[in-house]
Amino acid sequence: MRILGAVLALGFYLSLAVFLGNYAVKMLIWLKDTPFRAEEPGRIRVRAFMTAACDILFLRRLLSANDVLWLGEWTFHVSFVVVMLRHLRYFLNPVPQWVWHIQTLGVIAGYLLPLTLVYILVAKIFAEKKRYVSTYNFLLLVLILVISVNGLLMKTFYHPDIVSVKAFVLGMLGFSFGPAPGSIFFIVHFILVLALIINLPTHIFAAPLTLIGARQREEDLRRVIHEK
Numbered sequence: 179m180r181i182l183g184a185v186l187a188l189g190f191y192l193s194l195a196v197f198l199g200n201y202a203v204k205m206l207i208w209l210k211d212t213p214f215r216a217e218e219p220g221r222i223r224v225r226a227f228m229t230a231a232c233d234i235l236f237l238r239r240l241l242s243a244n245d246v247l248w249l250g251e252w253t254f255h256v257s258f259v260v261v262m263l264r265h266l267r268y269f270l271n272p273v274p275q276w277v278w279h280i281q282t283l284g285v286i287a288g289y290l291l292p293l294t295l296v297y298i299l300v301a302k303i304f305a306e307k308k309r310y311v312s313t314y315n316f317l318l319l320v321l322i323l324v325i326s327v328n329g330l331l332m333k334t335f336y337h338p339d340i341v342s343v344k345a346f347v348l349g350m351l352g353f354s355f356g357p358a359p360g361s362i363f364f365i366v367h368f369i370l371v372l373a374l375i376i377n378l379p380t381h382i383f384a385a386p387l388t389l390i391g392a393r394q395r396e397e398d399l400r401r402v403i404h405e406k
Contacts, residue, residue, distance in 0.1 A: 183358035186368055187350040193375040201380045247301045254294035258322075260287035261329075268347045288330060295323040318377060325370045331363055338364040 232238055237255070241248040264284025267273045299319055332338055338361035349356035358365060 179357035179360060180355065182365070183346055183349075184355035186346075186358055186365070187355050189369070189372050190350060193372040196376050197378060197380070204380045244301075247298065250294050250297040250301055253290065254298060257287040257291045257294055260284050261291055261326075264288070268344050269351065271344075271348055285333070288326065288333065291326045292323055292330070295319055295326065318374075318379075321370065321374055321377070325367065325374060328363060328367045328370065332361070332367065336361065336363045 237248055237252050240251055260280065261284055263277065263280055264287070266277045267281070270277065299316075302315075338359050342357070342359040343361075343364060346356050346359055
């Protein structure tokens, strides 16, 4: 199991490097295409930032375009974030109190997550104007669905040794290759998460900068029209 643990850890480093490399390239392209102008009033920048924050937190543009799909998408994103925060207990030692406090909420979000994914898939196929779901988005949704179902199976029926799981994760973060936990469900879960990291669309994390830039241009346009 020690060799398997080393292979899994190396896979984690590789997948993280691929994602960060892709993200760095996208960021460089964004910085090149979006020059900052120091002469813009700070008040307008704050307004653009707050508007973009509302767009991100509440998926406001999706709500105006498709309220049926928005319900599933917003619930999915909130559930996903809560589940990720709950998993911090495996990555931190000692575990902060606020992470312990959200464990129950994280369990609820874990049950809610696969339901929202099924809802999104149905909404995309039947509720949208066109019956078309891109292969990439479909596979990404299915991948997250399988990961969430696998996690629920470990939570309810096939319990891995939590001590060995945390020891493996902390060792991996400290570049110390320990033995992999002896749970096939955990190993499958871990490998699927690595696949998710590699295939995560980098525009999700670049979206805040893109939205702020778009809102700033809208504010600039309003100011020009007002001055004229």
